[in-house]
Amino acid sequence: MDIHKLTRDLHTKSKSKIVMVVADGLGGLPMTPGGPTELEAAKTPNLDMLASRGVQGASIPVAPGIAPGSGPGHLGLFGYDPLQYVIGRGALEATGIGFELADGDVAIRCNFCTLDADGNICDRRAGRIPTEESAPLAISLRQVAIPGIEIFVEPVKEHRFVVVLRGEGLGGHVRDTDPQATGVPPLDPVAEEPGSEKTAEVAKQFLAQARQLLAGQPKANFHTMRGFASKPALPSYRDVYGLRAAAIAVYPMYKGLARLVGMDIVGQAQTLEQQMEVLQQNWDAYDFFFIHFKYTDSTGEDGNFDAKVKRTEELDAIMPRITAMNPDVLIVTGDHSTPAYLKSHSWHPVPTLLVSDCCRPDGQKQFNESTCIHGGLGHFEAKYLMCLALANAGRLGKYGA
Amino acid sequence: MDIHKLTRDLHTKSKSKIVMVVADGLGGLPMTPGGPTELEAAKTPNLDMLASRGVQGASIPVAPGIAPGSGPGHLGLFGYDPLQYVIGRGALEATGIGFELADGDVAIRCNFCTLDADGNICDRRAGRIPTEESAPLAISLRQVAIPGIEIFVEPVKEHRFVVVLRGEGLGGHVRDTDPQATGVPPLDPVAEEPGSEKTAEVAKQFLAQARQLLAGQPKANFHTMRGFASKPALPSYRDVYGLRAAAIAVYPMYKGLARLVGMDIVGQAQTLEQQMEVLQQNWDAYDFFFIHFKYTDSTGEDGNFDAKVKRTEELDAIMPRITAMNPDVLIVTGDHSTPAYLKSHSWHPVPTLLVSDCCRPDGQKQFNESTCIHGGLGHFEAKYLMCLALANAGRLGKYGA
Numbered sequence: 001m002d003i004h005k006l007t008r009d010l011h012t013k014s015k016s017k018i019v020m021v022v023a024d025g026l027g028g029l030p031m032t033p034g035g036p037t038e039l040e041a042a043k044t045p046n047l048d049m050l051a052s053r054g055v056q057g058a059s060i061p062v063a064p065g066i067a068p069g070s071g072p073g074h075l076g077l078f079g080y081d082p083l084q085y086v087i088g089r090g091a092l093e094a095t096g097i098g099f100e101l102a103d104g105d106v107a108i109r110c111n112f113c114t115l116d117a118d119g120n121i122c123d124r125r126a127g128r129i130p131t132e133e134s135a136p137l138a139i140s141l142r143q144v145a146i147p148g149i150e151i152f153v154e155p156v157k158e159h160r161f162v163v164v165l166r167g168e169g170l171g172g173h174v175r176d177t178d179p180q181a182t183g184v185p186p187l188d189p190v191a192e193e194p195g196s197e198k199t200a201e202v203a204k205q206f207l208a209q210a211r212q213l214l215a216g217q218p219k220a221n222f223h224t225m226r227g228f229a230s231k232p233a234l235p236s237y238r239d240v241y242g243l244r245a246a247a248i249a250v251y252p253m254y255k256g257l258a259r260l261v262g263m264d265i266v267g268q269a270q271t272l273e274q275q276m277e278v279l280q281q282n283w284d285a286y287d288f289f290f291i292h293f294k295y296t297d298s299t300g301e302d303g304n305f306d307a308k309v310k311r312t313e314e315l316d317a318i319m320p321r322i323t324a325m326n327p328d329v330l331i332v333t334g335d336h337s338t339p340a341y342l343k344s345h346s347w348h349p350v351p352t353l354l355v356s357d358c359c360r361p362d363g364q365k366q367f368n369e370s371t372c373i374h375g376g377l378g379h380f381e382a383k384y385l386m387c388l389a390l391a392n393a394g395r396l397g398k399y400g401a
Numbered sequence: 402m403d404i405h406k407l408t409r410d411l412h413t414k415s416k417s418k419i420v421m422v423v424a425d426g427l428g429g430l431p432m433t434p435g436g437p438t439e440l441e442a443a444k445t446p447n448l449d450m451l452a453s454r455g456v457q458g459a460s461i462p463v464a465p466g467i468a469p470g471s472g473p474g475h476l477g478l479f480g481y482d483p484l485q486y487v488i489g490r491g492a493l494e495a496t497g498i499g500f501e502l503a504d505g506d507v508a509i510r511c512n513f514c515t516l517d518a519d520g521n522i523c524d525r526r527a528g529r530i531p532t533e534e535s536a537p538l539a540i541s542l543r544q545v546a547i548p549g550i551e552i553f554v555e556p557v558k559e560h561r562f563v564v565v566l567r568g569e570g571l572g573g574h575v576r577d578t579d580p581q582a583t584g585v586p587p588l589d590p591v592a593e594e595p596g597s598e599k600t601a602e603v604a605k606q607f608l609a610q611a612r613q614l615l616a617g618q619p620k621a622n623f624h625t626m627r628g629f630a631s632k633p634a635l636p637s638y639r640d641v642y643g644l645r646a647a648a649i650a651v652y653p654m655y656k657g658l659a660r661l662v663g664m665d666i667v668g669q670a671q672t673l674e675q676q677m678e679v680l681q682q683n684w685d686a687y688d689f690f691f692i693h694f695k696y697t698d699s700t701g702e703d704g705n706f707d708a709k710v711k712r713t714e715e716l717d718a719i720m721p722r723i724t725a726m727n728p729d730v731l732i733v734t735g736d737h738s739t740p741a742y743l744k745s746h747s748w749h750p751v752p753t754l755l756v757s758d759c760c761r762p763d764g765q766k767q768f769n770e771s772t773c774i775h776g777g778l779g780h781f782e783a784k785y786l787m788c789l790a791l792a793n794a795g796r797l798g799k800y801g802a
Contacts, residue, residue, distance in 0.1 A: 001464065001484055003464070006464065006467060006484075010467070053434065358430060358740070358742065358743055358747070360430050360431075360438075360749050360770060361431070361434070361435075362771070362774060363771055374774070374775065375774070376459075376750075376770075376774050377465075377780075378459065378750075378774065378779060378780030379779075379780065380465055380780070384464060384465035384466060385465075386466075387464060387465050387466030387467060387748075388465050388466040388748075389466075390466060391466035391467070391468065391747075391748040392466075396466060396467070396468065396748070397468075398468050398469065398470050398745075398746055399463055399467050399468065399469050399470065399473055399483070400469055400470035400471075400472045400473040400474075400483070400487070400488070400493075401470040401471070401472055401490060401493050401494075
């Protein structure tokens with residue numbers, strides 16, 4: 001089912017405001033049998049009060065058992081079926097460093113590598129060269145010039161950098177040049193379909209010039225290219241929902257994901273407090289606000305249960321700042337679970353809370369992994385969350401007569 | 402997934418009886434925070450007793466957040482995916498007034514309008530002309546004659562009437578002639594695809610004759626045509642489920658919807674009591690009974706919480722009449738929610754109860770919005786209800802060996 005076929009037809013004008021707070025990696029696990037999850041261990045009086053006014057459920061990011069990356073995790077929350085819409089690796093990497101992709105751009109993840117005297121790869125990651133050394137090398141590749149093509153080279157971290165090609169007729173389907181082995185030369189870029197032949201040719205020229213520019217470098221004397229990807233064609237929030245949407249995020253990845261669905265990136269907040277200020281300042285200009293909170297994920301990734309509890313309490317503490325704005329719909333959710341116990345993204349459903357005047361409260365008094373499975377939203381796929389948001393905001397007309 | 406592909410293959414013969422009671426707009430909302438819904442406020446000893454014998458769940462009419470009209474709401478309950486099967490506006494309007502569409506018919510919603518001396522529309526609804534004045538005008542249009550085409554003109558209400566065209570080769574894809582504006586002339590009917598060119602031509606001739614017949618009328622001196630629609634191609638209950646099905650409804654719309662899926666319309670009941678009599682009289686002749694109760698919806702639409710409570714209690718009171726017949730499967734559900742709080746159809750899941758000898762009771766002692774979310778049927782899409790009905794009736798064989 002194409003949800004946007006419905007929302008495009010049914011969305012209506014309204015002055016209502018929707019706030020979606022995404023606590024990255026919100027869901028967790030007990031560290032010991034019978035113990036609490038991070039969200040259960042945290043003191044969250046504000047979220048619990050909202051729980052008693054609202055309706056909650058367990059959001060399935062992609063499908064049962066599937067742990068998503070940040071890309072599909074957020075696409076689902078934004079209402080874009082993460083199995084239908086795929087952000088290619090290169091495009092996600094570019095997005096993650098804040099590069100603003102234009103329509104038709106092709107983004108490529110590159111790894112510095114070390115070639116031996118015979119031109120065979122002896123280290124696929126150039127000895128994990130430190131960023132201080134690799135960044136200037138990446139920048140030196142900005143000297144590459146190919147007629148008719150605008151080229152961007154952006155350092156990332158250690159051996160990684162991004163190349164973006166801009167020009168006419170560039171397809172995104174080109175094979176990786178990393179042979180995934182040492183003792184062999186890098187592969188040539190080969191188009192996987194006719195529409196990407198120009199990209200393959202441009203990549204070949206880029207590699208040829210890069211080989212000269214990097215010649216003589218002790219470690220990073222060449223690089224591979226992987227994850228060729230066009231800018232994904234995502235319809236905008238305005239098109240599919242009729243919403244003027246703003247993203248209030250700290251990290252480039254989440255700003256980038258929001259930009260891909262047509263949200264404006266507002267403010268330059270570095271803290272939750274500042275994010276709240278930006279929310280207030282922009283309240284009148286937008287219908288929908290995406291507020292991203294990173295630290296429930298990063299502490300989970302670190303396996304630091306206590307730190308994740310503390311970060312969760314920080315988030316709870318600012319909820320009154322949001323409710324003071326009287327949003328018509330307030331959603332608190334996560335793009336996936338990141339249990340400290342697993343130190344990674346996981347497939348577990350994500351506690352998700354929706355508060356509105358017409359949300360049919362479900363009698364829950366707390367908000368966590370245990371309560372959400374008894375909530376009135378049931379278990380639902382994240383991609384439906386935006387339909388629920390619009391409906392509760394009085395922004396969806398009736399389907400059929 | 403096409404559910405009917407499964408049920409067509411798997412349905413078996415049985416003497417079992419299924420009764421589906423549809424309380425239109427059954428689901429509700431509290432009027433004040435912490436208050437009861439209509440169904441919770443109602444005294445429903447019979448439904449509660451059934452709840453303790455049965456299994457309940459929260460039915461999602463179309464998709465989370467989507468409020469359906471009566472058409473998609475009932476199609477879902479009847480097991481026809483409401484996103485796959487669409488009843489066009491004209492066909493639904495004809496159905497709603499009890500017009501029995503034949504295969505190949507094209508139904509058109511018409512609005513009387515007022516043209517000024519220059520032929521521009523000055524009132525798109527002919528001053529909302531009262532039905533007493535508009536009905537005779539609609540009937541006067543039965544004089545329109547077009548060779549090879551059988552034409553039906555049926556008054557509806559105020560400025561609205563229905564035209565049905567019957568003949569060979571009439572497609573249903575023709576653009577509205579209502580320009581959605583005043584000060585401009587009505588549009589010509591234009592086919593949206595080659596198969597509907599004949600329909601557009603016939604409509605043009607109809608409009609030309611109507612213009613002459615209505616000339617000189619002070620208000621309704623012309624009309625527009627909207628929502629051209631063929632009779633929807635819905636497979637029948639007998640085909641997809643092997644069921645002889647009867648509809649016991651009071652209002653034409655629900656009789657019409659039932660007819661579209663091949664149910665027989667039995668009796669001429671005007672009250673619940675009479676519907677129960679019709680049920681008894683027809684018990685032996687059918688396998689499946691659809692009993693429609695309108696007033697939980699109409700009171701909700703009126704925003705009259707107390708009246709909806711009272712109507713719910715009325716419905717509860719007749720349940721012993723149904724259980725006395727010993728149906729093998731008894732279902733109580735709604736096609737959507739109509740909370741008095743919202744005065745409209747809504748997206749909220751609908752409390753749904755199924756009672757059979759093999760239904761795996763879920764320990765619930767009441768039947769309402771709060772209990773259904775903890776029921777054994779979970780949250781489920783309405784389109785699966787008929788599968789559950791057939792299974793509980795011993796009418797579905799095993800899938801695969």
